[in-house]
Structures are given as C-alpha cells and as structure tokens.
Amino acid sequence: xxxxxxxxxxxxxxxxxxxxxxxxxxxxxxxxxxxxxxxxxxxxxxxxxxxxxxxxxxxxxxxxxxxxxxxxxxxxxxxxxxxxxxxxxxxxxxxxxxxxxxxxxxxxxxxxxxxxxxxxxxxxxxxxxxxxxxxxxxxxxxxxxxxxxxxxxxxxxxxxxxxxxxxxxxxxxxxxxxxxxxxxxxxxxxxxxxxxxxxxxxxxxxxxxxxxxxxxxxxxxxxxxxxxxxxxxxxxxxxxxxxxxxxxxxxxxxxxxxxxxxxxxxxxxxxxxxxxxxxxxxxxxxxxxxxxxxxxxxxxxxxxxxxxxxxxxxxxxxxxxxxxxxxxxxxxxxxxxxxxxxxxxxxxxxxxxxxxxxxxxxxxxxxxxxxxxxxxxxxxxxxxxx
Amino acid sequence: xxxxxxxxxxxxxxxxxxxxxxxxxxxxxxxxxxxxxxxxxxxxxxxxxxxxxxxxxxxxxxxxxxxxxxxxxxxxxxxxxxxxxxxxxxxxxxxxxxxxxxxxxxxxxxxxxxxxxxxxxxxxxxxxxxxxxxxxxxxxxxxxxxxxxxxxxxxxxxxxxxxxxxxxxxxxxxxxxxxxxxxxxxxxxxxxxxxxxxxxxxxxxxxxxxxxxxxxxxxxxxxxxxxxxxxxxxxxxxxxxxxxxxxxxxxxxxxxxxxxxxxxxxxxxxxxxxxxxxxxxxxxxxxxxxxxxxxxxxxxxxxxxxxxxxxxxxxxxxxxxxx
Numbered sequence: 068x069x070x071x072x073x074x075x076x077x078x079x080x081x082x083x084x085x086x087x088x089x090x091x092x093x094x095x096x097x098x099x100x101x102x103x104x105x106x107x108x109x110x111x112x113x114x115x116x117x118x119x120x121x122x123x124x125x126x127x128x129x130x131x132x133x134x135x136x137x138x139x140x141x142x143x144x145x146x147x148x149x150x151x152x153x154x155x156x157x158x159x160x161x162x163x164x165x166x167x168x169x170x171x172x173x174x175x176x177x178x179x180x181x182x183x184x185x186x187x188x189x190x191x192x193x194x195x196x197x198x199x200x201x202x203x204x205x206x207x208x209x210x211x212x213x214x215x216x217x218x219x220x221x222x223x224x225x226x227x228x229x230x231x232x233x234x235x236x237x238x239x240x241x242x243x244x245x246x247x248x249x250x251x252x253x254x255x256x257x258x259x260x261x262x263x264x265x266x267x268x269x270x271x272x273x274x275x276x277x278x279x280x281x282x283x284x285x286x287x288x289x290x291x292x293x294x295x296x297x298x299x300x301x302x303x304x305x306x307x308x309x310x311x312x313x314x315x316x317x318x319x320x321x322x323x324x325x326x327x328x329x330x331x332x333x334x335x336x337x338x339x340x341x342x343x344x345x346x347x348x349x350x351x352x353x354x355x356x357x358x359x360x361x362x363x364x365x366x367x368x369x370x371x372x373x374x375x376x377x378x379x380x381x382x383x384x385x386x387x388x389x390x391x392x393x394x395x396x397x398x399x400x401x402x403x404x405x406x407x408x409x410x411x412x413x414x415x416x417x418x419x420x421x422x423x424x425x426x427x428x429x430x431x432x433x434x435x436x437x438x439x440x441x442x443x444x445x446x447x448x449x450x451x452x453x
Numbered sequence: 454x455x456x457x458x459x460x461x462x463x464x465x466x467x468x469x470x471x472x473x474x475x476x477x478x479x480x481x482x483x484x485x486x487x488x489x490x491x492x493x494x495x496x497x498x499x500x501x502x503x504x505x506x507x508x509x510x511x512x513x514x515x516x517x518x519x520x521x522x523x524x525x526x527x528x529x530x531x532x533x534x535x536x537x538x539x540x541x542x543x544x545x546x547x548x549x550x551x552x553x554x555x556x557x558x559x560x561x562x563x564x565x566x567x568x569x570x571x572x573x574x575x576x577x578x579x580x581x582x583x584x585x586x587x588x589x590x591x592x593x594x595x596x597x598x599x600x601x602x603x604x605x606x607x608x609x610x611x612x613x614x615x616x617x618x619x620x621x622x623x624x625x626x627x628x629x630x631x632x633x634x635x636x637x638x639x640x641x642x643x644x645x646x647x648x649x650x651x652x653x654x655x656x657x658x659x660x661x662x663x664x665x666x667x668x669x670x671x672x673x674x675x676x677x678x679x680x681x682x683x684x685x686x687x688x689x690x691x692x693x694x695x696x697x698x699x700x701x702x703x704x705x706x707x708x709x710x711x712x713x714x715x716x717x718x719x720x721x722x723x724x725x726x727x728x729x730x731x732x733x734x735x736x737x738x739x740x741x742x743x744x745x746x747x748x749x750x751x752x753x754x755x756x757x758x759x760x761x762x763x764x765x766x767x768x769x770x771x772x773x774x775x776x
Contacts (some may be wrong), residue, residue, distance in 0.1 A: 117706065121596060125597075153691070200564045227455055231622075253745040264630050271668070276744070277743040277744055277745040278743075278744040279743065279744055279745055279747065279748070281703075282704075282744060283690075283694050283696065283701070283705075284469075284693075284694065285744075286469035286473065286736060287466070287469065287736050287739030287740055287744055288739070288744060289466055290466065290740070291458070291740075292461070292467065294458070294461075306598055307598045310598045310600065310696055311598075311694050311695070311696050314694070314695045315694070316694070318603075335597045335598070338592070338593070338597070338599070338600060338601065339597065339598040339600055339696070340600065341600035341602070341603070342520060342603075343603075343695075396699045410581075418481040429620065448764070450681075
C-alpha cells in the first residue's frame with residue numbers, strides 16, 4: 068500500500084465509524100397507528116425491546132404482536148401513537164444502544180420490555196436516567212426488582228422465586244409426588260429456578276442432578292434416575308436440552324410426570340419433543356386467554372396464527388400506556404405516575420404494581436400447561452402463596 | 454464426590470460411555486484422516502456430520518416413516534437413511550474440499566488460511582440450516598431443536614448374565630457400527646492399493662507423486678471417507694437421540710476433535726481409542742460429580758495425556774513407515 072498520510076487514515080476511520088454507528092440501532096418501524104388524528108400535542112412512540120430474531124424469538128414476538136393489536140383496537144381521536152420494534156436478539160450488549168436511543172428520543176414515552184431478564188438488567192438504569200417508564204411482559208429474574216429497584220421498571224409477570232415455589236406446589240399437590248428428581252442446566256435461568264424448587268420441596272426431593280447447555284447424551288442422568296426411582300421429574304432449562312432429555316427418559320421406560328419451567332413454554336416445544344413429550348407439563352406465569360374474549364380471534368385475524376407466549380401480557384402492557392394517554396398524561400413523568408398507581412382489569416390478570424414494580428403478591432399466579440397432541444393446553448392454575 | 458454411584462454401576466456406566474464414545478470415534482476419523490494426509494484440521498467436519506443428520510430426517514420425512522412402523526419399513530428406512538447420510542456427508546466433505554481447500558492448495562497458501570477457510574465453511578453451513586433454508590422453506594429449518602422420528606424403537610435386546618446389564622438394540626447398533634466401520638477403514642488403508650496411496654501421501658506427498666500417486670485424488674478420497682464415516686455417525690446419533698439442530702455439529706465436533714488428539718491425531722486406531730476413552734471419562738465424571746463436570750474432567754485428562762505423550766496415546770501417525 069502506498070504511504071498513507073495521517074489525514075487519510077483519520078478520514079478512513081471516521082468513515083468506518085460513521086458506517087458502523089449508522090448500522091447500529093436497527094429500527095424496524097412497525098407503525099400500528101391507532102387513533103388517526105391531528106394530535107400535535109399528542110404524537111408519541113412506544114418502543115418494544117426484545118429478541119425479534121434468533122433462537123428465542125418465538126417467546127417474544129407474540130407479546131409484541133399483542134401490543135400492536137392493542138394499539139390497533141385503541142380509539143382516541145386526540146392522540147397518534149406508533150409502536151416501534153427494536154430487535155436485541157435478547158442480547159444485553161445489543162440492548163444497550165437501543166435503550167440509549169429510546170431514552171434520548173423525547174417522542175418515546177414508554178417502552179414495553181425488556182423481554183428477557185439479561186437485557187433488562189443491562190438497560191434499566193439507562194431508562195431510569197431518561198425517565199422512560201418500562202413495562203416488561205416477560206422478564207422474570209428476581210433481582211430486577213429485589214436488588215436495586217428502579218422507579219421506572221414495572222412488570223406484568225411475577226419473579227422467579229415465586230415460580231420455583233409454584234412448581235414445587237404443583238409437584239406435591241397436583242402431581243402428588245413425594246420423590247421428585249430435580250435436574251437443571253447449570254446456567255443463569257435454570258439453576259436458580261431448580262434451587263428454589265429444591266428449597267421448597269425439602270424432603271420431597273429425592274435427588275438433584277446437573278447437566279450442561281448443549282448436552283445431547285443424558286445417559287448418566289438417566290442411570291441416576293433409575294437408581295433413585297422418582298415419582299416425578301422437574302427440569303429447569305430450555306427446550307434445546309429438554310427435548311433429548313425427555314426422549315431418553317421415556318426410552319428408558321421411566322413414565323413418571325415430567326415438569327418444566329417457563330423456559331419450555333414456546334411454540335416449538337411440541338415439535339421438538341415429538342411423541343415422547345405427550346403429557347409433559349410446562350409451568351408458566353403467562354395466563355391462558357379467557358374463553359369469552361375475542362382476543363384470540365382478533366389476534367389470529369391480524370397475524371395469521373394463534374396468540375403465543377405472553378401475547379396477553381404484551382396486550383396489557385400496551386393498554387396501560389394507552390390508558391395513561393387517555394387520562395391526559397403527556398410527558399414521561401405523567402405517564403410514570405399513572406403507571407405507578409394504575410389498577411385495572413387486564414386480559415392476563417388483575418393489573419397493579421407494588422412499590423418495586425412487581426405484581427402484588429395476592430395477584431401472583433402460575434398456570435400448568437399440558438402438552439397434548441403437540442400443543443400446550445392450560446391444565447390448572449397454581450398459586451404459590453396459599 | 455460420589456464414588457459409590459460410579460463403582461456400583463460400573464458396568465452400566467462403561468456401556469454408556471462406550472456408546473457415547475463410539476459416535477465421537479466415528480466423527481474423529483474424519484478429523485484424523487484429513488490431518489494425517491494434509492496436516493490440516495478440518496473445522497468444517499462438524500457440519501459434515503450435521504448435514505448427515507438432516508439427511509436422515511429428510512429420508513424419514515419423504516418415506517413417511519414414523520415410530521411404530523412395521524419391520525420392513527423400519528429396516529428399509531434405516532438402511533436408506535444410512536446410505537443417504539453417508540452420501541450426503543461425503544458429498545458435503547468433497548464440496549468443502551473442492552470449493553474451499555483446493556484453490557488454496559493450488560496457490561500454496563499458508564496453513565493459517567486453510568484453518569480460517571474451514572471455520573468460514575463451518576459458519577456458512579450452520580447458517581444455511583439455521584437461517585437461509587428457514588427463510589425459504591420455514592420449518593423444520595431454523596434455530597430450533599427438531600424431532601427426528603424414532604423409527605427404530607429402543608428395545609432391550611439381551612441382558613448380560615452375571616452383570617444383570619440390559620443392552621438395547623440402539624446401543625448395540627452404535628457400538629458394533631463404530632467397530633465395523635473402523636475395522637473396514639483400517640483394512641482399507643492398510644491393505645488396499647488406494648490405501649497405500651493414502652499412506653504414501655501422508656508420509657511424503659512429493660515422493661508419492663514421483664511414485665505415480667495422484668495427490669489430488671488421494672485427498673479427495675480421504676475427504677470422502679471421512680465424510681462417509683461422519684454420515685454413519687449421523688445415522689447412529691439420530692437413532693439414539695432422536696433430535697437434530699442447525700448447530701448440532703458444534704459440540705460433537707469439538708468432542709470428536711479432542712478424541713482424535715487424545716488418541717493420536719493422524720492415527721486411525723487412535724481415533725477409536727480416543728473416542729471411547731473420552732466417552733467413558735465423561736460418563737464416569739458425570740457419576741462421580743455431575744454432568745456439569747464432564748468437560749473439565751475430559752480436558753484435564755487430555756492435558757495430562759499430552760503432557761506425557763505429546764503425540765497422543767497411540768502416537769504414531771498415518772504416514773509413519775511401519776516395518
């Protein structure tokens with residue numbers, strides 16, 4: 068290469084940086100504009116932040132679609148609201164520039180998200196600094212509201228400490244198990260969940276084993292199960308490992324109930340486990356849709372498939388923000404005040420937020436879904452506290 | 454540390470380990486042969502295995518084979534899937550060689566470039582199944598775990614008397630399949646004319662071509678053979694675990710490569726020894742502690758072996774002249 072002067076080098080670096088920065092913060096503008104009007108005072112955007120692509124998108128996209136449906140059904144002549152989707156792939160590193168962008172843009176008065184706990188953890192202080200109210204439809208890590216809570220963060224799902232207790236309660240009360248074999252995948256979601264299940268089960272747990280993310284051969288775990296002879300099995304982890312594990316359990320002739328946490332609640336669960344997964348139970352803080360509501364039909368009309376994971380929660384999150392605008396809130400502070408004190412009937416649950424932004428204890432509830440013919444159908448509701 | 458669990462079921466755990474290790478060994482053959490002949494670590498080999506598993510799924514889908522099918526369908530579908538997987542994997546390996554490695558060889562590129570190209574091929578194949586094909590065809594492609602119908606159902610075939618150890622048909626198939634393939638490949642390399650060519654190129658490529666051995670043909674043959682072994686491994690894997698995924702090759706590839714190094718890279722029998730040993734070590738570690746310790750234990754064993762025998766357990770390579 069010919070001798071390049073410092074000026075050229077600097078220009079090249081600046082050009083490269085400019086290209087990179089313009090590529091960051093991909094925004095897919097998906098205008099679900101409800102309410103048509105002139106609204107010069109009331110022209111706002113609501114951001115939806117989560118994994119819209121990649122392996123876990125099936126857990127996030129339905130909730131953002133639910134939010135869009137709520138926006139479509141909104142009727143307010145004074146206000147013009149758009150939903151802007153931001154794809155973070157569930158990655159905290161990708162979520163941070165998204166949060167900075169949303170917080171820095173005054174037209175955003177709220178954000179639905181983060182969908183996952185890791186990205187929420189990484190961005191909650193950014194939103195707090197910008198005063199942007201957050202309503203998360205699915206971030207369940209306990210520490211988000213219990214360690215260093217921020218005022219702007221709210222969520223429509225209970226945190227994972229409750230989930231472990233609910234699962235244990237299902238195992239002992241509904242499944243009548245006295246010797247539960249607990250397995251986890253040794254990572255940030257599955258392990259604390261299994262810890263909490265073990266803690267609540269106490270003597271009802273017969274043995275605990277750990278596996279790895281990416282593992283396909285579970286023969287050692289199966290032989291431990293055969294020695295322990297459990298009457299139920301709980302797995303804390305995701306679908307990718309649960310599928311081969313469950314198949315190997317059934318192949319070994321172990322027919323006892325298999326229960327998993329909300330990490331297994333995805334549209335592809337039935338496909339991945341195949342016939343071996345018939346009758347498996349998945350616990351989820353996501354509420355089944357009311358039979359008498361038109362939500363499922365409306366959702367299917369608009370998006371072409373039945374509502375999936377957390378669709379109702381996404382719908383509710385958007386409606387809380389829209390109710391704030393209906394009530395006259397026009398700034399982030401006003402929206403935040405409204406959300407903090409909001410109480411109302413949502414599709415997924417009775418909506419209210421305690422001082423940390425959590426679902427109040429008396430409203431905490433989980434549902435056990437049974438895998439029937441490859442589809443997860445709601446079986447029973449479990450309240451972890453009494 | 455639960456040594457009782459290990460000792461009490463030692464026979465069972467050894468069987469589990471050998472089963473797991475047989476699949477590692479078959480995939481390791483591909484790594485070890487290519488290294489023996491070209492001194493190249495073929496990082497795309499893990500995806501050659503992955504393509505094989507998808508081919509098995511494809512054959513079952515086309516035939517409409519499901520669990521609970523009649524005996525004729527089971528045998529027919531399994532054999533057809535075996536042949537198809539071997540062809541597909543061998544074809545993929547050959548394609549990688551022609552498209553990625555041969556142009557570099559012709560240009561005399563440094564070894565590092567081969568490595569990077571191999572990694573690039575691996576990523577291309579993973580993303581093809583994870584992203585590109587799912588954009589065109591939708592499910593089952595995509596970044597999800599996919600069920601492979603359990604056409605050959607697991608049944609206990611016999612119980613080893615005295616040990617009271619049940620042996621299932623799938624395990625038997627895996628272990629015997631691996632050993633048979635290994636013996637076949639070993640015999641081929643040691644006894645046939647083409648095999649002699651392979652060993653000659655492994656020993657000294659230039660002298661071999663002076664002796665009339667076509668280097669390009671030998672290299673193609675080595676890739677095809679390694680790919681075919683990976684295809685067999687793919688069928689056995691799907692029989693045992695009933696799943697596949699776009700990135701199923703990644704972890705198996707790492708384990709198989711480790712097994713190849715453990716046994717002696719470039720040594721065919723070393724691939725078998727390394728694979729079986731690795732499988733057994735992993736299962737034993739899972740009993741003494743739990744499965745989250747398998748990798749730690751396996752790699753400690755690898756480091757210890759390499760410290761005392763840097764060329765691996767069986768040491769000698771494909772090209773060493775044997776008296």
